[in-house]
Amino acid sequence: MAEKTSRLSGFYKLTPEERLRIVKDFADLTDEDISQLTTGLHIEQADRMIENVIGMVSFPLGIATNFMINGKDYLIPMALEEPSVVAAASNIAKIARVKGGFHTSSDEPVMIGQIQIVDVKYTEMVLQKISYRKDEILEKANEQDPMLVKLGGGAKDLEVRVLETDCETMVIVHLLVDCRDAMGANAVNTMAEAVTPIINECCAGNGRVLLRIISNLATHRLSRAHAVFDRDMLGGEGVVDDIVKAYAFADADPYRCATYNKGIMNGIDSVVIATGNDFRAVESGAHAYAAMSGYKPLIKWTKDENGDLNGEIELPLAMGIVGGATSSNPVAKTALKITGVTTARELAEIAAAVGLAQNLAALLALATEGIQRGHMSLHARNIAIMAGAEGEMIDRVAAIMVEEGVVRQARAEEILAEIRSG
Numbered sequence: 001m002a003e004k005t006s007r008l009s010g011f012y013k014l015t016p017e018e019r020l021r022i023v024k025d026f027a028d029l030t031d032e033d034i035s036q037l038t039t040g041l042h043i044e045q046a047d048r049m050i051e052n053v054i055g056m057v058s059f060p061l062g063i064a065t066n067f068m069i070n071g072k073d074y075l076i077p078m079a080l081e082e083p084s085v086v087a088a089a090s091n092i093a094k095i096a097r098v099k100g101g102f103h104t105s106s107d108e109p110v111m112i113g114q115i116q117i118v119d120v121k122y123t124e125m126v127l128q129k130i131s132y133r134k135d136e137i138l139e140k141a142n143e144q145d146p147m148l149v150k151l152g153g154g155a156k157d158l159e160v161r162v163l164e165t166d167c168e169t170m171v172i173v174h175l176l177v178d179c180r181d182a183m184g185a186n187a188v189n190t191m192a193e194a195v196t197p198i199i200n201e202c203c204a205g206n207g208r209v210l211l212r213i214i215s216n217l218a219t220h221r222l223s224r225a226h227a228v229f230d231r232d233m234l235g236g237e238g239v240v241d242d243i244v245k246a247y248a249f250a251d252a253d254p255y256r257c258a259t260y261n262k263g264i265m266n267g268i269d270s271v272v273i274a275t276g277n278d279f280r281a282v283e284s285g286a287h288a289y290a291a292m293s294g295y296k297p298l299i300k301w302t303k304d305e306n307g308d309l310n311g312e313i314e315l316p317l318a319m320g321i322v323g324g325a326t327s328s329n330p331v332a333k334t335a336l337k338i339t340g341v342t343t344a345r346e347l348a349e350i351a352a353a354v355g356l357a358q359n360l361a362a363l364l365a366l367a368t369e370g371i372q373r374g375h376m377s378l379h380a381r382n383i384a385i386m387a388g389a390e391g392e393m394i395d396r397v398a399a400i401m402v403e404e405g406v407v408r409q410a411r412a413e414e415i416l417a418e419i420r421s422g
């Protein structure tokens with residue numbers, strides 16, 4: 001059987017139904033998967049997920065095409081409201097294929113559970129006792145989740161830090177938990193709470209445990225992606241040089257860096273949301289990681305000896321493929337199936353590749369024609385709809401506004417009236 005390809009030209013020109021048929025074949029979706037995609041979450045399911053439910057907010061779910069990652073083709077589901085993002089990622093993924101696509105790697109899915117010890121009189125003594133009882137602490141943690149241990153995960157190690165704060169000197173214990181294919185917050189928090197009595201015994205009159213909670217700065221769970229982009233496909237060596245300068249701007253200036261990293265998260269969050277993962281956790285982890293030694297870009301761009309552009313991303317990505325909304329939200333389940341991933345690490349790696357593509361798309365636009373032209377046509381269609389255009393009228397009104405360079409509802413209403421009055 002021929003290898004499945006995600007290189008789909010003209011995908012954007014199809015209707016949603018036609019696209020769905022292609023995705024169905026690519027990902028071997030069942031009719032039930034498809035109906036879950038279109039009906040989405042039921043109110044009864046939503047009512048079990050959070051409190052005081054009265055309805056649902058939905059996002060468009062798009063498919064980024066053309067991604068080749070570690071030699072394998074992926075169609076990548078992205079959920080977001082911002083126009084141009086899905087098209088931009090697909091376009092850069094197409095360019096990446098010329099030089100072999102994206103190459104990714106990741107750490108074991110290890111999360112940190114933090115245990116704060118306060119009122120410590122003799123820090124050395126606490127450190128020694130914890131180190132002495134380390135095996136017992138890990139064993140107690142692992143008793144909380146035998147299934148995770150059976151799958152090869154569980155509490156693996158401890159790190160102990162002495163932390164100077166405005167109040168006092170504290171001892172912070174990091175419980176390192178391999179969460180396998182889960183994001184892991186529940187397992188980690190449960191384990192951190194379960195080991196408290198042992199740690200309190202280690203303190204015995206010399207400190208006490210206060211907070212026990214996961215850290216979203218998942219520095220043991222980093223994902224990486226890199227790719228080479230052909231200089232001619234980008235518009236020549238001058239464009240490559242300008243993209244490197246755009247990176248240098250972000251590297252030197254936190255005001256620019258915030259927006260640069262936001263563009264990366266446009267891509268990553270969309271995959272995180274589509275697959276039912278915790279986007280607040282991923283966002284806080286990404287920005288905290290970016291800020292570890294001054295607020296810095298999550299992606300670095302350089303020019304290589306051939307004049308081609310090289311990009312590398314590295315960030316913590318705590319994403320799961322089991323548990324939480326990845327399992328309870330039917331749309332997320334189908335989105336995960338579309339990715340075809342078999343591990344949480346693979347999912348995090350494809351999200352990193354999407355982040356890389358998204359950043360380059362933004363920099364390429366910004367360093368050449370600016371981003372507004374690309375945004376304009378979809379925006380114009382939305383404005384035309386808001387002005388009351390329907391059917392083929394939407395594109396006619398939008399095209400006139402783009403041509404005139406004036407995309408406003410009042411103008412859309414005028415154009416609509418002019419067309420209607422013949």
Ligand code: MEV
Nearest residue numbers: 259260262263362363371
């Ligand atoms: C817009 O959502 C994202 C950009 O602002 C990113 C960037 O400036 O690099 C275009």
